[in-house]
């Protein structure tokens with residue numbers, strides 16, 4: 474295991490931020506920790522990194538009792554972005570690389586290579602404060618990988634990035650994963666985890682509520698809705714669909730309707746009935762998103778602040 478957490482607890486005054494989290498991340502895995510704002514993701518990551526210390530529980534990182542003993546083998550992109558504003562980008566990256574044990578003679582080559590990769594080859598001499606927020610984030614990502622860590626921990630790596638930068642970062646994270654780095658990242662934007670991860674850990678209110686491969690999650694959370702687009706317009710189509718046994722709700726969607734099923738209904742029974750009622754041009758099951766699954770577990774949308 475790259476990371477092993479056992480019954481981890483952390484409170485801030487009366488606030489129980491993390492309440493009994495167990496987690497095992499195998500070496501080489503790509504894990505996404507998801508959950509709404511305030512769920513306890515950053516607190517968990519900070520405890521893994523020994524930035525915070527748990528009130529109770531055990532932590533093992535890369536075979537060590539503490540991340541401090543393995544710090545040169547770990548890369549970290551913190552949620553609160555922090556480049557040295559007055560330093561040039563090149564000096565900042567040189568400083569970070571040397572802190573992590575990159576040989577002096579190899580720093581310039583690695584920095585040049587990475588700045589090129591993130592399309593920032595021309596900013597090495599600029600002061601960090603002259604860069605946009607997204608550019609600073611790319612620079613900070615470089616700082617987290619320049620020493621070729623075995624374990625890479627990224628706290629909300631996509632926040633504040635435009636779609637092009639987001640895609641670039643996603644590709645770079647996948648590349649790290651392919652070269653064997655264990656990657657653990659957090660996000661409150663669930664589709665980002667769906668796009669990237671093979672394994673999802675969902676945290677809600679300081680507790681782990683889901684820990685499974687994406688494939689396993691899909692198997693366990695069968696579709697509970699379908700989309701139907703009729704061949705021809707029919708006036709009372711929505712009412713006809715709503716009248717079918719097992720249908721909970723019907724809502725207009727594009728050229729047709731989204732039909733949500735009640736808990737007991739079997740899609741294999743309802744779909745043929747819907748097709749007979751409303752001959753379809755298109756009829757397909759809607760896979761639940763992680764967001765839907767989260768709502769199913771937590772009973773509320775994932776984007777709201779969760780407080781105890």
Ligand SMILES: Nc1ncnc2c1ncn2[C@@H]1O[C@H](COP(=O)(O)OP(=O)(O)OP(=O)(O)O)[C@@H](O)[C@H]1O
Pocket residue numbers: 485488489490508509510511512513514515516517552661779780
């Ligand atoms: N240093 C601190 N002092 C007091 N309370 C804190 C501190 N750090 C976190 N908390 C509280 O602990 C809870 C969990 O916070 P945490 O930052 O771990 O959540 P998160 O899942 O990372 O959310 P976000 O995506 O908003 O960062 C929140 O209620 C937060 O207000």
